[in-house]
Amino acid sequence: MEIKKIGEVRSKYKKPVGPEEMKKSKSIIEIEAEYLAGLDQIEDYEYLQILFYFHKSEGYDLISKRRMGPERGLFTSRSPRRPSPIGMTTVELIKRDGAKLHVYGLDAIDGTPVIDIKPYSSFMDQPTLSLQKKTPRYQINKLIEYQNFYDLLLKAGELHGHYCPFLALGVLAAGDALNRLAADNDGMEDLLAVVETNSCFSDGVQYAAGTTFGNNSLIYRDFGKTAVTFVNRNEPTKNLRYYLKDNDFISREYPKAGKLFKKVIAERKGTKKEQEKMKELWQEIAFEIIEVETEKFFKIEEDTKIEIPDYAPIFDDHYCSQCGEKLMAVKTVEKDDQVFCKGCAQSKYYQLDGRGIVEKR
Template structure:
């Protein structure tokens, strides 16, 4: 069997280091002149699969120790010491300049021979679709297991709508807690997240932990603290409290001032709003690189009241509008059931101010 070298990698890493660090840098794949025409149309693709040769790797073991503990066979691991010497990774294509491809996410050192390049196609290459049908949180649980915090933040950004420091803090806390507790939940209230604020922090908690209002695993306590307690119904809990609450003022003055103008006072221009989002993103991805102890005080097994499993309520119908309501939310007037709106009764609303009591006029 013959392999043809079609390109070489140019990277700042001359020797192998942890793949997690290498995949967070940009590299160049310099294609040989005789293969340059084969790059025609490659700019149409956002991601590429790169096959390369581990030219500095010697020998292999059929069974070896894993970085995260335990042992696995060669073909059940990501070890660079392969029987064939072939490595494969998916990268983001940043741009093409002639025979040079600028990519992000390539875990190959400088001088690595490349033997093939092809577009990544999710409908053909995504192996986790069937796994995700069985477990909707398959990908997120995998990110937690391997502590791929940057990927978790990307997921949280999809849900939250933008990146910001407190979203990143929520992601950081939840990823750390679930790793320590070694718990995963399928939305069945076995793992609870008790949040003490309704800020961006709580969205990071929801995405990573899987605890939401609708699956009754996210408990909101209107205390106004950047804090969360993860509780396992099987026993044990962890509370995370943001101790370093002045980090924006101390470390990110420009972003803090822009936030006050754009968000707090609603006086910023579109250009300033764009600048704030750029700074927020930069800060968010810096935060997740830090050790948890820099930002949080972590307490184990605190005293906390654990709510019962959510009951299933009977339904009733409003006598005025005819709409169905939970029986416990119905208002009884003259032996008739009404919804709170038709009864002009008080109700509780969760909004940007926290929990407030409202009343229909």
Template sequence: MEINKIGEVRSKYKEPVGPDEMRKTKSIIEVEAEYVDGLDQIEDYEYLQILFYFHKSEGYDLISKRRRGPERGLFTSRSPRRPTPIGITTVELLKREGNKLHVYGLDAIDGTPVIDIKPYASFMDQPTLSLQKKTPRYRINKLIKYQNQHDLLLKAGELHGHYCPYLALGVLAAADVLKRFGAENDGMEDLLAVVETNSCFSDGIQYTAGTTFGNNSLIYRDFGKTAVTFVKRGDSTKNLRYYFKDSDLIEREYPEAAELFEKVVADRNGSREEEEKMKELWQETAFKIIEADPDKLFKIEADVEIELPDYAPIFDNKQCSRCGEKLMAPKAVQKDDKVLCKECAESSYYQLDGSGIVEK
């Protein structure tokens, strides 16, 4: 078997460090002159798959401890110590300069031999797409099963818009309860989450547990506590409340991040540079918290008494006689023998915003 080197990595990392850290940096792939023509039109692709040789890897263990989770077989891990030490990483192509590809997210050290470059194509490189159409939470369920909270947080950030400690806490609580329940959520109101805050914590719950306002399985109680109760309908043994008990954790362990949060978010008085620094520190903090033991961060109570609503009813529609728009019948207002929506009737209503539930 013959493997040809087609290029080499140029990176600030001369020795291996954690792959998570390396994926946050830019690097360059220098393609050898005889293969440069093969880069024709590569700029058309946003992402590339890079195959490379772990040239500093020595030996291997068929059973070893993973970075996260229990011991597993070598071929269920991404360890560089392998019988044939070949790595593969999907990177973002930033630009091409002649024989140089500037990329982001490559976890290979300086001097690493590159043995192949392929365009990333979702229709070929995501073999679970057809299964995911049938089971939308397939990937999330897999991440929970294998206790990969790191990647759960990455995906939750897509919903939330940024990474922060309380998003991580929500992900951590939801992943832990689903693991304990041995449950998968199909969004049919059988698994409920009763949240007591409308902070970032709740977004972590919604994404990870699949309990959302839209599928009527997220219930909001305006208590202002970083807490959530998970309930499985029809199973009295599956009832757990998580309360974040170490409320001083952020200020104590991450004082710079906490100080910037007060200035940038609470006081709305930070500069653009301070905002970017806060986001950077908030992200670092979130990815440290997500690896914590839930039992150390939360007070977890079983058999909590909680009154649950019935399954969401299906209402008939009525039409507002003024604006012509349709609305759920129970929300219609009868005024002067006319059916009106609350807006046209200038009637009071409730609104959930950053302050909680307020009457307008």
């Protein structure tokens, strides 16, 4: 067996500090001239896996006490002291500058020999695919269980498209509630979220609690309040309502963001640059407030009086006599012994949009 050194780490850390601190730092991997050609087109990858040699590490114990918790086997730890003292970390590639790879998040000290580099592949390197198939919310549940709302917010951005304070507040309320109710959600309408607004807040709720528009467990009450009640049908009295008691904290604590919001969103007058600046500020605020205790923002009430709608019914279908399209029988309009859809009959209907529920004709 032969292992070669292909490069070396340049870091401000000459000796190890906590992994949390090192994960936040930038460092450089200097590749040796002999292997330089192997970096061709590496810029195409955002994330790389770095394998390195713990050159300062000596000896090992197969059973030992971890940093946190009781004694455990060596192969359940990331300790540098191992029979093959090899470390592996996924880093973000910031840029390549000739033989130098500038990376973010490498927890290796200055002078560490690098033995290999591979691109990170979400397909190959995501280990939970089978668990995910069995329990689609597996990863979300874990984040809620460990109260890792920061990562939960990161993921919620995939649904919402941007990061903003109200998305974070929705994630916070939902994460806190599911924890307290010890509730899981298999998307079968047992856990319900009754939201009182259709703002960004509700997307945080939908993502984190899995109570969505499509699985009929998001109940919308057109009240225009930043509030949500979580309730399990099987234990209706064990419900929790979260109401945002401090509605002005953004304009008060983040006046710059408040002003930009007024110009960019309320008045729709912001320049492209101002829009970008606002998103940047929003993101900063979102990731700041996600670390704050839920009670600071919300009035939390237990066992509120809440009327729970029935499970979504399954209706018969009919065909519209004019357009020929199939629709739920209860949504048809009868005219001269024929049935029509509301579109063809030009009859009144309700629409949920940015204004809430509005009657349309």
